[in-house]
Amino acid sequence: MHEPITSVTNPLVKRLVKLRNRRERDESGVFLIEGFRELTRAVDSGLVVREVYVCPDLFLGDHEDALIERAVAGGAERVVFGSSAFRKVSYRDRPEGLIGLADQFPASLDGLSLSANPLILVVESIEKPGNLGTMLRTADAAGVDAVIVCEPTTDPFNPNVVRASLGCLFLVPLAISSTPEAIDWLAERGIRTFSATPAAVLPHWRADFRGPSAIAIGSEQYGLTETWLQNGELIRIPMGGQVDSLNAAMAAGVALFEAVRQRSAAGLDPGT
Template identity: 40%
Template sequence: MPKDKITSLTNPFIKELVKLRDRKTRKESNFTLVEGFKETGLALESKAKFEQIFLCPELFGEDKKGRKAKVLEEITKRKLPTIETTKEVFQKISYGERQEGILGLVEPYLYRFADLKLKKDPLFVVAECVEKPGNLGAILRTSEAANADALIVVEAVTDIFNPNVIRASLGTVFTIPVVSCSNQEAFDFLKKQKVSVCIAEPNFPTIYYDADLKQPVALVVGGEKEGLSQFWRSHADVQVKVPMFGKAGSLNLSVTAGVLIYEAVRQRNELIT
């Protein structure tokens, strides 16, 4: 494992890592940070390239399920470059409250539509203008859990590989294809694949479980502030609502996405069973 150790908070390498909290720096360098054993483990299974891994054994904690040992074994097996740090140094480069003593400097793989390998009746999730990393991470996690063909992030406001998105997704941003593009590019791709566009708003007449989501479909959700743009409203093939029975006017967008995604899963599983 690590032959070198960083003990100084003023180490130039550490200063550069801290800069990666800034979106502009991540974009210019094509690098981001992945922290945590689960997240790092999933990144190791993906096409992401590891430049360096920082370890602080003092923060490893218990390993009841053996997950941490497996990640460390994989790092050793692949001979990835590792550096040990002190607890103080690690806390400086860490970006989350849950510190497990492992952080990777990675170059993520950026998917294109040409990379996608689609199922017979593909299921896509489209997230438009999502601002909060927690919401985007939650949508990623749900989409991956449902085995969606891809998440398409359109008119991106939040960096897909923001460390907080990675953390909120529990690393699933690395295990589901994610394409970032414009509204028009996404729509052109969906139409070429003969995929219907489904949107949801509380005032639509059709309840979501009465719509046909077994067909090739893209479930589109809008941002926190403005909701769906006119672009998707005008191009929707299927319009549904998630009924509101209380005084709340709407659901959190990641919750709406989850409801629609798992309704599509339910309908498709009925065909199988």
């Protein structure tokens, strides 16, 4: 067990702060999981947490010690921080005194295992971590088989993705892929692909999501690339307002829950 880390210039503090940068995350192969709920879901999912940084002064509840014990039982080293050093590492305004360090987990298409009638969310080049996190959380709520993150502008291990996903990053089966690989992979499995674009004629509720289906949503600014538009059936979410735009995460949620509705009406459970 280490001495408590109290200095904001401690080398570990500096190293952890650097993990906010994607390049540092990519080079080191690790990432941070901050917060009680997020770390709970990481441990629940069986993710091996290598180190757990704790600041008991900042704990909000009574269950932190039990969670830390579970992480330690799974192999994590426990490192105590003073509150200034912890606040320096924390990504939050009101830190909860718990941050885990884990290896980025493999997320390949070939690692996915699908049900007989899969429902998949594909997202391409999402820019905002909050949107990517919300998409993961919403996809989990819709009971998808997997989320395929294509050409990630923001990587799923970004601390704000972990946070906005409420830890669903650890629960929903995930693949990171190039767009051509994802298209081939879906085609090989006979999964019908629906590409959302405002230019489409077909309202999303007229698409038939009851069979094996993938719903593709593009970036906030540019939408889907031509490759997805040419390799999917085009759907749009009909809008009656003056602005005619939905947030990308909202578009994903509206389309996914229409699929859930159709499958329920057809007597199918989502994802079975």
